[in-house]
Amino acid sequence: MENYIAVRAHGLKSRLLTRNDYEQIVNGDKDLGAFKDYLLIGEKDTLEEKLERIYRVYVSRITLLAKASQEYSPFIYALLDRLEIENIKIQLRHILGYARPVIYYPYGRHIGPAKISTLKTESSIWEALRERDLLTTDVPKFTTGLVAEREAFLDFQYYAYLIRQLDAIRIDKEEKERLVEAIGNEISLYMTYWSKVLKPQTVGNLAKNSKLHIKRPEIALKEESTTDLLKTINEMVMKKIIARIENRDFTTLPFVYAYNFYARLEAQNLEKILLGKTIGLPGEIIIRSLVFLE
């Protein structure tokens, strides 16, 4: 069954957009709707509608894999649950900030966007997460008063949840170790970002609170700008983590983890392209911000 899912993931991967496709969309040579998976996206749709449909494609791709195997679905769904965590972050910024209109990702296995938008206090958000078993530990006493500290905590809780879901499935021990290592490497790269936003000690405490043992990233990232840093992190995940999985786990479950990264990256790239074109940025700047499949 594991091989079957991996093979399906390979099939799905072959339908992902290439660098050439991105360039054609950016240059206006082709509409996004011209690509089979994005047929439903019309030119007259609003930006919000287009973004919703792009992420629906991502969700449907991963859901297809999750549905293909009951045995591995908790882990595969957990990969997708990241969108729920992102929605929770959006809601936290909304209620702890100045309540401007926001848009949510169109996904909710535990707490859908409709439910999230009704959570108007911080405690109700933590309670909702605890009820749905998305929190591994108690919510710590936040020391900075910043929303970013809560967001970092949510990220670490998500990774702890992902590892927990991975622990629960039955796969080859070495494969599991490699997946845990890959997730650990991903966390350590994202630690670099959080350490730029918050004090390293605060980030360390949050990680410790989430019972994550994070090692130092293999490569020191020296980007000054956090936006550049996030792009480099995505490139590093691709080059160092995903490439390794592609080499060693071509027909096993870790490949699904790699495919999830590719599919999410495609959605993010398309979001950047549509947004860049809507606000009238030059094509070369849009292209420069994308991360392409190796």
Place this chain on the structure above:
Amino acid sequence: MALQELAFLPASRGTLQYLRRKLELVKRGKDVLQMRRDQLAKEVLAIMDELRKRPEAEKQFIEAARYAAIMRMARGEHEFRSMSSLVRPPKLTHIIVSYQGIPVPQIRIAEEPDWTRLADPDYRRVIENLWNAVKTMIDVANKEVAVEKISDQLLYINRVVNSLEKNVIPQLESALRRVEEKVVDEELEDFVRVKILGGK
């Protein structure tokens, strides 16, 4: 009294005195208006100096908006929109300020935006640059409105001074001359008549 009526004024000492007083008043009024015009022109020139900041302010604003647009694209609409929720928007008020006695509408910043809830240094930089650019643009816009209003007043005063110089004063002077000549003639006539009658 309308200027056209000056032609029909009776030639008398009383009229002569009235016209002299009127001419004196008009000339004094013209001088006062000229002084006011110079004062306003000086004020406009002083503000114009500050308006030279405009190209720089526009450049700064375009640069900040461009950087914000690139950042918005790079971070994605979902994140950018919700991050903007963490910034308290500025509060602007509208007041009327007197520039040399001319009422000019001006925008004042009642409350600066607050971005202390943003922790990401890139977002902070974007908001800070954008706000600084907007602040400079508000300052420039205030000055531009002031120049516009003062210039309107300046044009009006100029029209009045020109009208006094080219129309009212010459007509008054001409009427004054005519009445003066008539009064002198009449006085001479009376003098001669008295002399003749006295000789008899």
